[in-house]
Amino acid sequence: MHELAIAHDIMTAAIEQLETTRAERIQQIHCRIGCLAGIDIQALEFCFPFVIKGSTLEGAKLVITQEPAQGECPACKTLSEIHDFFEPCSACGHWPLQLTGGHDMLLTSIDFVLDES
Numbered sequence: 001m002h003e004l005a006i007a008h009d010i011m012t013a014a015i016e017q018l019e020t021t022r023a024e025r026i027q028q029i030h031c032r033i034g035c036l037a038g039i040d041i042q043a044l045e046f047c048f049p050f051v052i053k054g055s056t057l058e059g060a061k062l063v064i065t066q067e068p069a070q071g072e073c074p075a076c077k078t079l080s081e082i083h084d085f086f087e088p089c090s091a092c093g094h095w096p097l098q099l100t101g102g103h104d105m106l107l108t109s110i111d112f113v114l115d116e117s
Contacts, residue, residue: 003043006105007051007062013107014057023112026060030109034102036069036085069102 014029033039041064048062071082073089080090080097088095 003040004047004051006039007044007048010048010062010107011052011055011057014060014110015055017110018056018112021112022115024115025113026057026110027113028061028063028111029057029107030063030065030111031105032065032067032108033105034067034069035083036099036103037105039105041066065108067102070100071097072100073097 010029010031014026018026033041033044045062045064052058052060069082070079071087071089072079073092073094074097075094076089076092078089078091079100080087082097082099082102085099086095087097089097
């Protein structure tokens with residue numbers, strides 16, 4: 001279950017960002033995860049509250065957007081949305097496609113709550 005390690009890495013990155021601001025706390029952490037990233041989003045959402053419990057992030061919400069995968073056909077240069085690694089080109093049937101997106105994870109933004117004092 002590498003989602004536990006991913007949740008910990010998200011927490012670490014968010015705390016590092018929090019420490020560079022005058023913010024009091026973090027309200028939300030936004031991530032974009034590709035559908036071919038090999039990450040179980042439900043498992044990540046499940047374990048995140050347990051990972052941040054007792055930390056300065058306790059109570060923060062993890063907001064995940066799933067990104068579709070895209071592949072480019074090396075034969076005809078068509079870009080296609082794909083759902084697995086074995087999907088052929090939608091235009092000419094060539095396989096394999098060159099992945100151009102949807103196979104990674106990115107921490108896209110953090111919503112801080114500013115210290116009013």
